[in-house]
Amino acid sequence: MPLDILIVDDSAAIRKILQRVLRQADVDVGQVYEAGDGLEALETLKKHKVHLVLADVNMPNMNGMQLLAEIKSDAELASVPVIMVTTEGSQSKVMEAAQLGAAGYIRKPFSADQIKDKISSLF
Amino acid sequence: MPADLKDSIVKAVAAATNEVFSTMLVMEATPGEAYCEKVPQVSDGVVAFIGLAGKWTGTGMISCSPALACRLASQFLMTDYQPGSEAVNEEVLDAVAELANIIIGNAKNLLEEELGPMGMSIPTVIFGRNFTARSAGQGEWVVTPFQCEAERLEVRMHLAPARDPMPLRHGYQPPECVELR
Numbered sequence: 001m002p003l004d005i006l007i008v009d010d011s012a013a014i015r016k017i018l019q020r021v022l023r024q025a026d027v028d029v030g031q032v033y034e035a036g037d038g039l040e041a042l043e044t045l046k047k048h049k050v051h052l053v054l055a056d057v058n059m060p061n062m063n064g065m066q067l068l069a070e071i072k073s074d075a076e077l078a079s080v081p082v083i084m085v086t087t088e089g090s091q092s093k094v095m096e097a098a099q100l101g102a103a104g105y106i107r108k109p110f111s112a113d114q115i116k117d118k119i120s121s122l123f
Numbered sequence: 124m125p126a127d128l129k130d131s132i133v134k135a136v137a138a139a140t141n142e143v144f145s146t147m148l149v150m151e152a153t154p155g156e157a158y159c160e161k162v163p164q165v166s167d168g169v170v171a172f173i174g175l176a177g178k179w180t181g182t183g184m185i186s187c188s189p190a191l192a193c194r195l196a197s198q199f200l201m202t203d204y205q206p207g208s209e210a211v212n213e214e215v216l217d218a219v220a221e222l223a224n225i226i227i228g229n230a231k232n233l234l235e236e237e238l239g240p241m242g243m244s245i246p247t248v249i250f251g252r253n254f255t256a257r258s259a260g261q262g263e264w265v266v267t268p269f270q271c272e273a274e275r276l277e278v279r280m281h282l283a284p285a286r287d288p289m290p291l292r293h294g295y296q297p298p299e300c301v302e303l304r
Contacts, residue, residue: 010245011220011221011224012213012214012217013196013199013200013214013217013218013220013221014221016200017147017199017200058224058243059245060245087225087228087229087232088228088232088243089228089229089232090240092240108147108224108229109143109147111146111147
């Protein structure tokens, strides 16, 4: 079954790069949705069922950690894996993401293989 | 600025820039000799900057020519942006802003080991000619130049102790110290 994926990042450049990486991954990618911040992501998640979320941490309006907490506290969304893709590399941020229920934490700069390997390990 | 802080900034910026160039741009950036300046000597081209705040506060900035901005965006997004001022479009500016975010963010991660946690603002990018940049405060900027193909990329960072450090998160309480026996 193709995976529908939501990319959440305020940088259009990163969204474009991740789109390209997903199309090259060894998983069957279906629809890829994009959102520029956490609030926009929640709106998208209300309209579309996705199998995976890739989210930045530092974003306007609602950051990635707040988005992660919202997803994990929503009974309908809680099972959707969320991978954080961010410049924030401190141990405290990694631990915070893990405690909130993130399925992975990838630090920018990332290689295409890191993204592909992480997704392959989840599906 | 204390010499050891300048050295730490130069090392952190060089390591972060090298990692970004090798991982996401597949290009070489050769660091030149770093120096300090009171006022950022940037008046043309593409400039992206990011605020830093914590016990130490300041700004990180990257600057380059429009031609190099197009070249970096081409590598980053795997799309051909021909050099020239007309080609410095929104996608090129967004790519430079994100590169600044990753370079300054990774340098910040390395400096946090020494200076404590710092938060980062969202990047701002400017493209133009004949502008002047100023920063409030008396501190110096550490400038690390990089040679990238035939062009020059400059990474600037200015950091000073915060007079009244802002809490990193509203309501955050630092853990109490416990004496271990």
